[in-house]
Amino acid sequence: MTILHVSQPVDGGVARVVVDLVRGQREAGCRVLVACPADGRLAAEAAAAGALVLDWQAGRSPGPGTLAEAWRLRRIVRGANPDVLHLHSAKAGLAGRLAVRGAVPTVFQPHAWSFAAVQGPVAAASLRWERFATRWARAVLCVSAQERRDGEQAGLTARWQVIPNGVDLRHHAPADSAARRAARMSLGLDLEDPLAVCVGRLCRQKGQDILLDAWPTVTEQLPGARLALVGGGPEATALADRVRELPDPARVRMAGDVTDPRPWLAAADLVVLPSRWEGMALAPLEAMATARPVLLSDVPGARECLPPELLRTGLVEPENPAALAHLIAQALKDPIECERLGLLARERMSDYHDVRGVVRQVELLYRNLLRDGVPGPRAAGRRDTRVPERS
Structure with a gap:
């Protein structure tokens, strides 16, 4: 299996989650690629964990350059030809779903909802986007049941999966x-x-x-x-x-x-x-x-x-x-x-919360999506995973 993770942010807990998944998936024999900005901590740590790192220049927040970032990511995805595209956090979820539009089996992992982080018109716009964009993800992966409930209560329709975050217990030993x-x-x-x-x-x-x-x-x-x-x-x-x-x-x-x-x-x-x-x-x-x-x-x-x-x-x-x-x-x-x-x-x-169990559950999610060919909740089912040409 070839897995392409896309992440922006490149630091903090999201980056550590990606690195742990990379390490476990490489140990399981998968081909793993990570698209992220090259100047953050994630690039070096993902490479050390065995991933092929692809430089995707993107800012942390949405802005005027988002469409260009999505276009650059589209080219990366076409070159990588992954079996599964795994998008981490709001910015990668925005650019990745715009770039691929469900043509590659896509898992979106919000790591906390974007509309919870802002207020007023920005929150309303973020919520409208999430309600629309779930059609371009074959699964929305939440790290807590409450995160899933918040998404459902906000009106999102998705194929939900809850897999709690985990930690590498070999790396984080108890301190006496x-x-x-x-x-x-x-x-x-x-x-x-x-x-x-x-x-x-x-x-x-x-x-x-x-x-x-x-x-x-x-x-x-x-x-x-x-x-x-x-x-x-x-x-x-x-x-x-x-x-x-x-x-x-x-x-x-x-x-x-x-x-x-x-x-x-x-x-x-x-x-x-x-x-x-x-x-x-x-x-x-x-x-x-x-x-x-x-x-x-x-x-x-x-x-x-x-x-x-x-x-x-x-x-x-x-x-x-x-x-x-x-x-x-x-x-x-x-x-x-x-x-x-x-x-x-x-x-x-x-x-x-042993990360080895998390990696096994994520792999099972990938394999079920690929086996079932399940499209997003409101998208037509397509097995052709080629990224569409730019219109």
Whole structure:
């Protein structure tokens, strides 16, 4: 089987999902190609995982150049001649479906709905597009049941498939007390201070601004607590300015973008991600695989990935700094309970979120689509998978 993944973004959780799929699909003997901008992290990591990387120059957001980007992608698809085209996130989903229009068996994986990320006329336009474009995907792959329900409630008609995100449990091993100590020493952190870590792209979606709003209340209750923001992104400068305005900015560390977040996860007592929206965030899964408890906004995917024991203390209402501060402080005051919950979180990852199981389920989805020749929900069935000439 020849699989062509198309992705923009080229960083963060989406890129890591693509790389994990590439690695597993190559191990299964598939020919795997990845079309993405060459200047991001995804290109290098996908190549290292065994993919043939094709340079697709495309911006992260829609704009005047989108039609040209779709035309460039059409040429890439024609040259690659894949059995399956797998489109990741809104931008690749937009350009890819415009480029191919269902002529190649297409799987669209939104990784959170585009219309949830914006408001007003832009949200309405995004929703109209998604309602129209599902006809050009043989399957819409959601990473949580809530993401699927949100799509259905928004009026999308699709052949739905839900496959939760997974993590490579060989790569993300549980970190014991010795690993925590070693990680803190390597990162220049105090060995005893309670530490909350937020790993994620610095952007509005991930809600680091909400976390900074909550942090002064945390330090009022727990003066020794420290916070680390791990990641880069468009809000880095604004968030750094917010940190400098805090009563004790020295207790918040902006770690920047890192190639490997595992030392930060190992160093943490608690991993926090106060997102405004998600499909199913990958960073919390990686934290739980490292045997760290998490505190998440109750957005799509969060409730589904947590063990039952974490549903009470591991979920918080979105955009509620006061509730967030209370739960962070309560967790950091009890490191023994954090360790216990972290072990339960690791068990949950082993049972439900091993990436090897995800790869098998995605391969089965591909094979079922190819075997059945199932078209999109409102498209005429065609077995000719040639990309049409430009009209």
